[in-house]
Amino acid sequence: MIYFLNYKKGLIITFLLSIAFLLLFYGEVFLNPNEYIFSPSGDGIKNYFTYIYHIKNDTSVHFFNGMAYPFGDLHIFSDGHTLLSSFLQFIPNSEKWAIGFLNLLLLSSFPITSCIVYKLLSSFNVRTFVAVVFSITIMLMAPQYTRLFGHFSMAYSFFIPLTWYWVRQYNLYESKKHTIYIFVLQLILYFTHPYLGVISLIFLLTHQGLIFFIDKSKRVLTFALHTIFQSLLPLFLFQSYVTILDTISDRASYKFNFGASSLDFKGVFFPHRKPFLSIFKGIFNFDDVKWESLCYIGIVNILFLLLIFYRFISKKRKWLRIKKSWIIVVGALGLIYASGLPFKYGMGILDIFPQIRQIRVLSRFAWIFYFTASVFVAIYFNKIYVNYLWTNKKAIAFLFVGLIFTINSWESYSYHSTSSEKMTLCKNPFIENNLSLNQQNEIQSLKHSEYQALLALPYFQVGGERSIHNIKDYDLFYEALVLSYHTKIPLINTCLSRSSSQNLGELSKSLKENYTEQQLRKTFIKDGRKIAVIKGI
Template structure:
């Protein structure tokens, strides 16, 4: 007990020293410091504040995606943190004004908690208190989750994996229902923070319980193991699913989020000290400069040396016909290590990158965990626990090993210093507009001029929409940050979207507002009232033509140095859509009647020879299996002069089908058999209009001669049983 107290105190002391040395500027004024001044991090703060101040439901958030809102878990408003604060405010304990500080302090405290639970794990392994304390804080400092403090807040809490490992070690000694309840509570809370934690927990649970049954610690015929399993895993998952199901009625979220084979780890990004000052030569290798930042989960130099040593020892045991898989004299560490290896292999996208992508079709919700690189985190913790436990076991062999152990701890702390030093300075950010709660600064002068009660929502322009996994409309200029601030200052929800797995039908209804109108805007029917929209227009002059059209039909209210406000009556949206529809119908009527200006309309194909039940116009359309390459245009262009701006247009059916907008376009333009323009991209980057289930694609190009050959080929290998239907192909000079 005396050693336990010494160790805990030393661990806490070392943790506090780390916080003081690296995060002291953040702790001076935690409620006004933003670990990220933009992007995902700022969004997390904004939706959390909005959730507390304006949302009436615990698990719905209306900060973005107006008029629909979103289920809280998909917004990153951290309901496991914000909802207790919300409930406390209902009984008179109002901590809502301090939510930024609460979020920040909890993230930093997770470093301390992680170190404490790593220390407790070492204590279970009978490691000396002083060694355990230094190793614990070092492992916490090197953790790849440190990098999440600057953006992915719900993933930044370091303590969950060490906490579960320790609880399972305690449970292994005593199969107590009380410990199972504690494990179940941790599982529920961690899953509520982010489902990646539940997935990582799954590897530990699977390997632990298989080993538990295999070694007959619990007889498979003994019902008690089922009860423990129910408490630890199944009930927490069911509870999370009940919360999600009760508050989420959306049925058309994507089942195939993008990035499964992109956001993956690599043996080099996990094992090698890439970017470290003691191995600069590694970055001279071109391959090592191409990894996505998600891929990095460096285990540390000491763990790397231990890993290599372990590989040689394993080979030696194989030759000696010993138990090669026994990596430790501790059974649980061995079990957990192999669980982490399985998790590591998944982080490498194994088996999917071995030609087994079809397995995804059978994995259900698991497909939603697209950033596989995060599964390397479990390996990080286990390889370090294993290596430093092994180093401690060597201390008994003499002074040389004691010196090596001290050096190992020193280098672990050095690696930790490098890791924390990289991220800590980036986290000290202020947002002056939000600090100015009295709205007396020049940046906030607009607040007193805008009556928020006159409007129903903000429509930010340039418009942004991220989250459907089908269409990415990236934020331009500074509109994302500024619109977040306006949302908080006014309390008005935003029609902009930066969320996760948004409804496809809702996505396209919103996107239609910033598309070329050829039919009525369906989103109008879903608006909550007849109040006008507050257009927030960035002054960067980077608006699309449809966005400029919205501004032209609006009334200027206020213009500042960064952005301007316009009033857009809802009735004016009907006017815009009717005018656009009429112009489109008149344009097409001229073509259909055979009266098109052939100097401008260079090619037209309505596929009337291909009779089809699905048509955009007439009685024919091109139809084929979309999983194959389908050439819809192969035409030499006449009546065009070199330098003419031209475009290929066509309508494709079924855009609301998941993955349809990620279909591939291959555009080839040739002059005298020489390729002069080549595009290989997705529908989502070239769509211009939406109408009755059809999406219009517009591909711009510049004529290079009077006899260019233009070819357009389409494919979507991910849509296995889906027909490509194309109609109304036009090649024309751009208006």
């Protein structure tokens, strides 16, 4: 036991510090996860709804019937944690605690991320003290936590470090089990949110491609086959799943506004919160960065990368230095991809690989750069730290470590302090006792046996590539989703992704007074039950 504690002390300290952080900032939600939802509007309430409705009310594992009535859609297009919600369908009464379980899972991403980053840094022989500090600060500033109030299924910041750690273990020891681990992880990522799987795929192909290029010992068929099994086979299986089950023939295959959300580099290198935002704005006078581009790497990483770049251009034998700095090259390639530059100045790529258009929000691929840059700086600083120890300058070494921890913690404080307050503002509306008496009475009056669907007005219909009716009343949006869940009555309105253009057109026609020759009207009449109208402002 003592040997285990000594051997794992760095990992244990990292875990305990992460839990302490979690309790300090998010303790109320962490200890009472089923009492709150993190966001009562927009993508937040919608993604809670598609998750919990699927668990309680859907009869199919694969299909979601809570919106776009009477058509519904594949649940994978609902951003509702398809793998998790489909699994919880098989557990009786799981809807009673499913929101709390999801919240706990999201918050657990903090300690999981720090522990995996610690293991990753240790595999690069980073000293325990340095590894603990950097694993905590990398966790604190990870860009995925901006997703905690909307895109929950993309808030798991550990997926890139875990992919990296396992692929590194495979490269070091040629362990077949790690190929299996990566394969399973990739499948889990695709069925949690396809973007996670694709980002991990790009990381794997870039990482292993560079290793193949710079390491002659890896230029063998076995290495290539393992890489294919780790990265491309899960994608093929996921695409096959969607193709086999998808009954929609006119689903948008390629995003017409591809590249509209490409990366703004200011989101990576300029702070977007206190304490340094005002300083940078005073110097560079830049506009606010769009939310999707927020992937700030921190002032510490920026300063060290500038130092490393200066040393690189001032020294000879640059090719050797590039080979030793392959980590940051992986991140830089991810950054270039996120910017959309290869597609802006080489549009032929999209003609050769048109499937790329399905991944519209390119800026998310900058997450790869955040982690590779942070790990690269940690490894570089570790050399400085060890050099100070060898020259009996321990005080300076510890001072630098303390300074790095202080600056990174200071930068992350603003975000987490604000987030912790926002998380406790809204009680869980999927527990009926948390609703107002008026809402409870509405639920009791809407019987599934009497009403076939709910129609919210002003009408909203989000998810089509061409025809969109944006949400005008977010209070109505919230009310409609809550009523639909509790009454088990689906919505005619929809807020999904890549929906059928024909189906959305039919739904839009249902608002017109002239119902002549409308097939959808015949469907409604044949059902025999009424449609309940929920009116907003």
